[in-house]
Structure formats: C-alpha cells, structure tokens
Amino acid sequence: MSRPREERRPPRRWLARQTLLTRYLLIVLGAFLFIPIIIPLASLLYMTFDSVAGGDRHASDALKYGNAAQVEQAWHAEAAAMQGLSEDAVAERLRELKAKYTEASLFWVDESGRTRLVLPEEPVMSVPDRWTAADAVGFMKRSVNGDPFTVVSFIGGSEAGADFIVLQLPRYLVRAGSPSGAGAPYMLGFILLSVALFAVLSLLFFRHIRKRLLRLQSAMLQQDGHGIPAPVEVRRMDEIGGLEQAFNGMVQQLKSGREREREEEELRKRLIANLSHDLRTPLTVMRGHLYRLQNEPLTANGRSSLAVMEQKADGLSGLIDNLLSYTLMTSGRYALTPAPADVLRLVRESAAAWYPVWEKAGIEADVRLPSEPLIWNVDRDAFRRILDNLLQNIVRHAAEGKHVGLYLEEREGGSAIVVEDRGPGMRRKEAAGRGLHETGAGNRTEEGSEIGAGNRTEEGSETETEKRTSSPSVRGQALEKGAGIGLAIVDYLTREMAIEWHAESSEGGTRIYLLQRGAGELF
Amino acid sequence: MGATLLYIEDDKEIGAFVKEHLEARGYGVKWLRSGERAVEEAAGCDLAILDVMLPGLDGFTVGQRLKKAEPALPILMLSARTSIDDKLQGLQFADDYVTKPFHPDELTARIEVLLRRTGTGGSEPVAVKHLLVYEKENRIVRRDSGEEIGLSGKQFHIFMYLLRHLGQIKTKEQIYEAVWGDPYLEGDKTLMVHIRYLREKIEIDPAAPEIVETVRGIGYRVRA
Numbered sequence: 001m002s003r004p005r006e007e008r009r010p011p012r013r014w015l016a017r018q019t020l021l022t023r024y025l026l027i028v029l030g031a032f033l034f035i036p037i038i039i040p041l042a043s044l045l046y047m048t049f050d051s052v053a054g055g056d057r058h059a060s061d062a063l064k065y066g067n068a069a070q071v072e073q074a075w076h077a078e079a080a081a082m083q084g085l086s087e088d089a090v091a092e093r094l095r096e097l098k099a100k101y102t103e104a105s106l107f108w109v110d111e112s113g114r115t116r117l118v119l120p121e122e123p124v125m126s127v128p129d130r131w132t133a134a135d136a137v138g139f140m141k142r143s144v145n146g147d148p149f150t151v152v153s154f155i156g157g158s159e160a161g162a163d164f165i166v167l168q169l170p171r172y173l174v175r176a177g178s179p180s181g182a183g184a185p186y187m188l189g190f191i192l193l194s195v196a197l198f199a200v201l202s203l204l205f206f207r208h209i210r211k212r213l214l215r216l217q218s219a220m221l222q223q224d225g226h227g228i229p230a231p232v233e234v235r236r237m238d239e240i241g242g243l244e245q246a247f248n249g250m251v252q253q254l255k256s257g258r259e260r261e262r263e264e265e266e267l268r269k270r271l272i273a274n275l276s277h278d279l280r281t282p283l284t285v286m287r288g289h290l291y292r293l294q295n296e297p298l299t300a301n302g303r304s305s306l307a308v309m310e311q312k313a314d315g316l317s318g319l320i321d322n323l324l325s326y327t328l329m330t331s332g333r334y335a336l337t338p339a340p341a342d343v344l345r346l347v348r349e350s351a352a353a354w355y356p357v358w359e360k361a362g363i364e365a366d367v368r369l370p371s372e373p374l375i376w377n378v379d380r381d382a383f384r385r386i387l388d389n390l391l392q393n394i395v396r397h398a399a400e401g402k403h404v405g406l407y408l409e410e411r412e413g414g415s416a417i418v419v420e421d422r423g424p425g426m427r428r429k430e431a432a433g434r435g436l437h438e439t440g441a442g443n444r445t446e447e448g449s450e451i452g453a454g455n456r457t458e459e460g461s462e463t464e465t466e467k468r469t470s471s472p473s474v475r476g477q478a479l480e481k482g483a484g485i486g487l488a489i490v491d492y493l494t495r496e497m498a499i500e501w502h503a504e505s506s507e508g509g510t511r512i513y514l515l516q517r518g519a520g521e522l523f
Numbered sequence: 524m525g526a527t528l529l530y531i532e533d534d535k536e537i538g539a540f541v542k543e544h545l546e547a548r549g550y551g552v553k554w555l556r557s558g559e560r561a562v563e564e565a566a567g568c569d570l571a572i573l574d575v576m577l578p579g580l581d582g583f584t585v586g587q588r589l590k591k592a593e594p595a596l597p598i599l600m601l602s603a604r605t606s607i608d609d610k611l612q613g614l615q616f617a618d619d620y621v622t623k624p625f626h627p628d629e630l631t632a633r634i635e636v637l638l639r640r641t642g643t644g645g646s647e648p649v650a651v652k653h654l655l656v657y658e659k660e661n662r663i664v665r666r667d668s669g670e671e672i673g674l675s676g677k678q679f680h681i682f683m684y685l686l687r688h689l690g691q692i693k694t695k696e697q698i699y700e701a702v703w704g705d706p707y708l709e710g711d712k713t714l715m716v717h718i719r720y721l722r723e724k725i726e727i728d729p730a731a732p733e734i735v736e737t738v739r740g741i742g743y744r745v746r747a
Contacts, residue, residue: 277575281534284624288540291627317624345696351741352692367740373709406740 020238024205031198038194042187049186065101068174072151075167079153082165090155091117094165104169105148111162125168147171212240220247228254268331272324279320287313315396322389322485329492336382336496342373343383343516344408347417350387351406357395358404366405366420374408374415376516382493386501389486390419390512398423401509413517422509526569526638527551531558531585532601533574541572544627550634558585562592570637572630573617575602590616597637601625632690640687649686651747652734654725656686663725677702678721681714685735685745694742718743 015023065071078097082090090108098106098119105125108117113131125148128135143150148168155163219232231248234241290310298306328334351367358365376383394404401422409418494501494514504511528550532538535556542552553564558573558581565571571589575582586598600617618641619633639649639658648655648664654672655664661679663672674682680702685693696707699714707714722729736744 280623281537285534285536285540287624288537288544288627291544292540313624317622321622345694348694348741349697352694352697352738355692355738355741356690365738365741369740371709 017237020209020240023238024202027198027201027205034194038191042190045190046184046187063175064173065169066174068149071149071167071169071174075151075165076153079155079165083156085155087116090163090165094119097167101167101169103173104167106165106167108165109163143168149174209240216240216244216247226258228258265331269328272327276320276324280317283313283317283320318392318396319485322489325385326485326489326492329489334382336379336493338377338379338497340375341378341380341383343376343378343417344369344372344374346378346380346383347387347406350384350391354388354391354395361395361399362402363395363399364403366403366407368405368407370408374417376497376499378497378499378516379493382497386490386493386499386514387419389490393486394419394421394423398425398510400424403509409513411513411515414515416513416515419512419514420509425505425507425510525549525551527553527567528634529561529565529568529571530554531556531561531571531573531582533557541627541630545631545634548631558582558588561585562588565589565593565596568596570597570599570634570641572599572601572634575600586616595641597641599633599637601630636687636689649689649747651686651745653727654734656682658683658686672724674721674724675717677717678724681717681721682725682735682745685743689745689747692738692742692744698743 015026018026066074078093082093085093094106094108094117098104106117106119107115107127109131110116113136115127115129115131118127131139140152143152147170149171151167152164153167155165216232220229223229229247229251231251232244234244234248287310290306290313293306294303325334347369348367351365355365391404398421401424403420403422405418405420407418407420408415410416490501493499498516500513500515500517502513504513528545530538530542530545530552532541532554533556538554538556542554545552553568555561555564561571561573571586573582573586573589582600582602586600589596589598597618598616600620602620602622618637621630621633648657650656650666653666655666656662657664663674663679663682664670665672681698684698684701693701695714699705699707699711703713718735719729722732722735725734726732734745736746738744
C-alpha cells in the first residue's frame with residue numbers, strides 16, 4: 001500500500017535507513033571503538049598540558065632555581081669555571097654560591113678525598129672528613145633520585161682534577177608539586193567528557209524516539225469529521241516508520257470500510273426508496289380511481305364499499321411507510337440528535353395536526369396539558385413520529401371509543417405524558433387471540449405448526465398493567481391489526497431517546513404512558 | 524382561479540388522473556413526463572408540482588434547478604418515498620410536500636394554500652363566514668353591510684396567519700412565533716389579549732366566536 005510512496009521519496013542517508021536497534025548499537029560500538037582513541041588522545045592532552053604547565057611554572061619562576069636539569073647544568077658550569085682557581089678563591093666562590101642557594105648544602109672534596117669545606121657549617125647530612133672510595137660510591141648511590149637533590153661536579157668540568165664540589169638542595173625546590181600530575185585532571189576531564197558525550201548522544205537518540213512516538217500518538221488521536229485519524233507522514237524506515245506505515249494502512253482500511261458502508265447504506269436507501277415508489281404508485285392510481293368512483297352515482301352499498309376500500313388504501317400506505325421507516329431505523333440509518341425541547345409543545349402541535357382527522361372520525365379530543373413547558377432530551381422529529389404513530393393507532397384501532405385524551409400525570413420518577421383512548425383496548429385484541437387459540441395453545445405441542453399460537457399464549461399470561469417497554473409481544477400482538485410496525489417504531493425511538501413507555505389496557509380503553517426519567521435533573 | 528401549474532410526473536396513469544382532476548378545478552396544467560425541460564417550461568407558471576422519482580433527473584435535482592431559476596415559484600413535492608428518509612431533503616427547497624398516495628382533495632387544498640401564501644392566489648377575496656378578506660389590500664369587509672373592519676397590525680397578522688393555514692389548528696406558540704418572530708415565552712398573555720380584541724372586531728358575537736375558533740387545550744383555527 002505504502003510501497004509506491006516509499007519509492008517516490010528521495011533516497012535517505014544511509015544512517016536514516018537503519019533500524020533503531022542498529023542505530024543504537026552503532027552508538028554503543030562507536031563508544032567502544034573510541035576508547036583506544038580516547039586513551040592516547042588523553043595522554044597527548046596530558047603531555048601537552050604538562051609541558052605547557054611546566055613552561056608556565058618556569059616562566060612565572062615557580063621553581064626558585066629552575067628545574068633539576070637547569071640546576072645541574074648551572075652547577076656543572078660553576079665547577080668548570082673553578083678550574084685553575086686557588087683554594088681560597090674556590091672557597092670564596094662556594095660561599096658566594098651558598099648565598100645564592102640559601103636552602104642548599106654545599107661541600108668541597110679535594111683530590112685526596114679530604115673534605116675541605118662544608119656549607120653550612122652544620123650540614124643536614126653528615127659529610128665524612130675523609131672520603132674513601134666506598135664512601136663516594138655509597139654517597140652517589142644514596143643520592144640518585146633521592147632527597148635532597150644532589151649534583152656532583154668535578155672542578156674543571158671533567159674528572160681531570162678529581163676535586164669535586166657537591167650541591168644538595170631539597171627535592172621540592174627543583175620539582176613542581178607532583179611531577180606526574182599536571183595533566184591528570186585534564187585527562188580525567190577528557191575521559192569524563194567522552195562518557196558524557198556518549199550519555200548525551202544516547203539521551204538525544206531516545207529523546208528523538210520519544211518525540212516521534214508522541215507525534216504518532218497525537219496523530220492517532222486527531223480525527224477528521226468521520227472519526228478517522230489522518231494518515232501520518234512516514235519519514236524514516238525504521239521500527240517507528242514501520243509502525244507509522246502500519247497505522248496508515250489501518251487508516252486506509254478504515255476509510256475504505258467507511259466508504260463501503262456508506263455505499264451500502266446508499267444502496268439500501270435507494271432500494272427502499274424504489275420499493276416504496278413501486279408499492280405506492282399503484283396505490284396512488286387506485287386512489288385516483290376510487291376518487292373518480294365517488295363522483296359516480298352509486299348505491300349505498302357501493303358507497304360503503306368505496307369508503308372501506310379508501311380506508312384500506314390509507315392503511316396500506318401508512319403500513320408501507322412505517323415498514324420502510326422501520327427498516328431504515330433499525331439498520332441504524334436514522335440518526336437521532338436529541339436536544340432539550342418542550343415536549344408538551346410538540347404534543348400540542350401533533351394534536352393540532354391530528355385534530356381535523358379526529359373531528360372527521362367523530363373522536364372527541366380531551367387535551368389537558370399544563371402551559372408550563374416540560375423539557376425532555378429528545379429528537380424533535382423522532383418524538384413527533386412517536387406521537388404520530390400512537391395517535392394514528394387510535395384513529396385506526398380505537399376510533400369506536402370516540403375519545404382521545406392527552407394528559408400530563410405525575411408518576412414515580414417524573415411527569416408522564418398520557419395518551420388515552422376508550423377503544424376496545426389491546427387487551428381485547430389479545431383476548432380475542434387467546435380465545436381463538438385457547439385450546440390450540442394448550443395442545444401446542446401437538447399443534448405446534450399453528451402460527452402465532454406461542455406468541456399469543458405468552459401474551460395471554462401478561463398481567464393487566466404489564467410494562468411494554470421494548471416487549472416483543474407488542475409487536476407480535478399488534479401486527480395482527482397492522483399497528484405492530486407503528487408500535488415497533490415507537491419502541492425503537494423511545495429506547496433510543498431513553499424514554500420509558502408502557503401501556504395499560506383494559507376493556508374500557510388504553511392508556512399509554514411516556515416518561516423520561518431524570519429529565520428534570522438534566523437541565 | 525385560473526393559475527397555471529407545472530406538473531412533472533412520469534407515471535402515465537397518475538399524471539392523467541391528476542391533470543384531469545386539477546383541470547376540473549379550474550387550473551391550467553402543463554404536464555411534463557420528465558424533468559429535462561422543467562426550467563424552460565416553468566416560465567409563466569404559478570406553481571410547480573414535482574414527483575420525486577423521475578426518469579433521468581430525479582425530482583430533487585429538478586426541484587433545485589427550478590428553485591435556482593425561479594426562486595419565487597412555489598414547489599410542491601409529490602413523493603412516494605418514506606417520510607423519514609426524504610422529507611427534510613425535499614423541504615430544503617420545496618415549499619410543501621405531499622406523500623403518495625394522496626387524496627386528490629388534499630392535493631388541491633395544499634395547492635390553494637401555497638398559491639395563497641405566495642400571493643399568486645389572486646386578488647379575489649377569500650370568504651370566511653360573514654367576512655370577505657382581501658389579503659393583498661389588507662382589507663376585511665363585512666359581507667352583509669359592506670362595512671370595512673379596521674384591524675391593528677398584529678391583529679391582522681394573526682388573522683392572516685390563521686387564514687393562510689385555513690382549517691389547520693395552530694398552537695399559541697406557533698402563532699406567536701410566526702407573528703412576532705420571537706420565541707414564545709411561557710406565561711405570555713399577549714397573544715390571548717390580541718385574539719380577544721381581534722374577536723371583538725370580527726366576530727358577530729365575540730363570546731361565541733365563529734371565525735377564530737378555540738380548540739381547547741390545543742390552539743386556534745380559522746375555518747372556511
């Protein structure tokens with residue numbers, strides 16, 4: 001589905017095409033591979049900083065006499081310069097040097113191994129008066145890399161004269177702090193920085209994933225007018241990209257499903273419309289001819305037959321309308337939009353529309369509704385339809401009672417609209433049905449093929465004021481007289497609008513109650 | 524009355540019958556079997572009667588085209604469709620709606636109402652009991668004495684509203700909202716007061732009104 005789109009897209013960077021797992025593994029691998037680079041780099045950094053720091057210290061004269069090498073060099077130079085000087089001059093020079101190197105101990109040993117001069121007079125370290133070869137070797141051994149820092153120079157620059165002068169300085173004077181530490185913080189910092197870089201990269205990576213997931217989530221929640229989310233743009237072909245693609249596929253499927261549903265609905269509507277047309281056209285023609293017949297001279301019998309035929313044509317037409325409406329409704333094609341409305345006003349308007357019909361049929365109307373509005377949450381058209389169907393039933397099946405009453409009565413749970421007639425009542429129809437099939441019902445098992453017997457016996461056992469809310473028996477029972485579809489529509493619409501309806505029927509008439517519970521609290 | 528009606532119906536039997544019936548009532552009838560030439564033929568007609576199911580163009584499309592070409596032309600839809608399905612769609616442009624199978628008298632009654640409502644009904648006065656009403660001239664005359672009855676604006680409006688819906692009962696909310704143009708407020712006695720004054724002027728015996736009839740618990744109506 002999304003393949004062509006994929007091909008249309010310009011080629012992506014190699015990295016962008018990789019899966020998330022690969023990309024993260026690449027980051028980890030990069031981090032590992034970086035270790036051998038980080039270490040030498042850190043060392044290089046260390047050394048650079050060390051030398052720079054050392055240089056800095058020299059420049060700022062952090063070491064009083066320079067570093068060890070410089071002190072040694074200076075001492076050798078001094079020794080070389082003493083070549084050929086008299087003993088007094090050497091001693092004099094050494095005293096001068098002592099003044100220069102205040103912290104130092106100096107001594108002079110002549111070629112015979114006798115210590116000629118020790119400065120200061122009280123040396124820190126004992127100096128033998130006469131030096132044996134073993135003394136010299138021992139001293140040299142002790143002095144290498146020891147503290148104090150020791151420089152031994154032969155006067156004249158070589159071993160030629162074999163007189164030697166020794167300079168001993170405390171080691172700290174020639175060595176800066178810790179000689180191996182100058183670059184260490186930098187190196188540590190660099191390593192830490194590298195670890196931090198890795199952490200930041202990981203964080204960015206996951207943040208990016210999170211952002212894309214959140215984007216996808218919000219795209220999923222965003223719906224168009226039909227409750228279908230819009231497809232998202234697939235930017236990368238990784239796991240999330242796959243998810244996005246799957247999501248788009250789903251959206252596509254939903255859309256085509258909705259489209260198919262709409263088409264089916266359209267088809268069904270058209271079918272029903274055509275059916276309605278085909279059924280009603282001949283009825284209209286019949287109607288026309290009946291009308292023409294009325295204007296012909298006819299006997300009284302002929303006239304009454306004509307009246308019956310006309311009445312039946314009317315009934316048939318209503319039945320067709322109800323049947324088709326019911327089909328549409330129950331297939332969920334009739335959308336109700338309930339809104340707060342004054343139902344008493346709707347009742348009055350319905351009564352106004354039906355009044356001429358009642359007058360014609362000699363039905364006395366007793367409408368006693370308070371003028372205060374009664375607000376229910378209803379779809380106006382659907383509520384009118386309910387009233388129409390109930391009132392129509394009275395005209396069709398209870399006209400002999402010559403009465404229709406519309407009242408408002410307090411019932412448990414609120415105000416109920418009452419539609420009353422004094423017709424034979426539903427009960428009588430049922431009773432008739434029951435009487436007819438009383439024996440048959442008893443032997444139902446033997447005469448199981450008897451149509452409707454089961455239905456009627458069930459109704460026969462109903463109590464006088466049985467609730468008729470969505471009871472299928474209403475349909476079953478009333479179908480006999482053609483009221484069934486009308487009541488089924490009432491049943492369906494009341495259920496959809498959370499209106500309770502039930503009928504109390506007796507020989508003396510029928511009272512139908514309509515009640516929306518808690519309607520008062522809603523507004 | 525002599526109004527010319529454009530009638531579009533594909534069914535030959537129904538068409539022939541309705542045409543005959545309407546012509547018997549004094550209307551001129553232009554009957555078309557399809558909606559293709561409806562707009563051209565509509566010129567000079569006072570009202571169009573449309574069948575919803577037509578070959579080629581369906582009645583709704585024809586109706587919409589007609590309304591676009593001749594906005595003032597009242598349209599009456601004849602439909603065999605279920606009321607629940609198409610009523611609203613039809614009424615968006617149609618001025619009234621009659622469902623098949625219709626009673627021929629109902630059709631003529633609706634046509635008369637529509638013609639009267641749109642003012643095509645002619646300048647002939649409508650006779651109501653002892654009154655003659657010249658709607659176009661805003662004039663009401665007593666038939667016996669020829670004496671003119673002067674009504675206030677609202678009284679006249681109320682009377683005309685009921686007259687236009689001759690024989691139909693209108694609830695007080697419907698009348699109030701049609702005449703005043705505002706939503707009816709509960710407990711408002713204005714309408715009752717106006718109707719009382721109206722009766723005092725037009726009824727012979729305002730205590731036993733014959734023209735503006737009260738239908739108890741429902742509303743008011745004017746019957747011919």
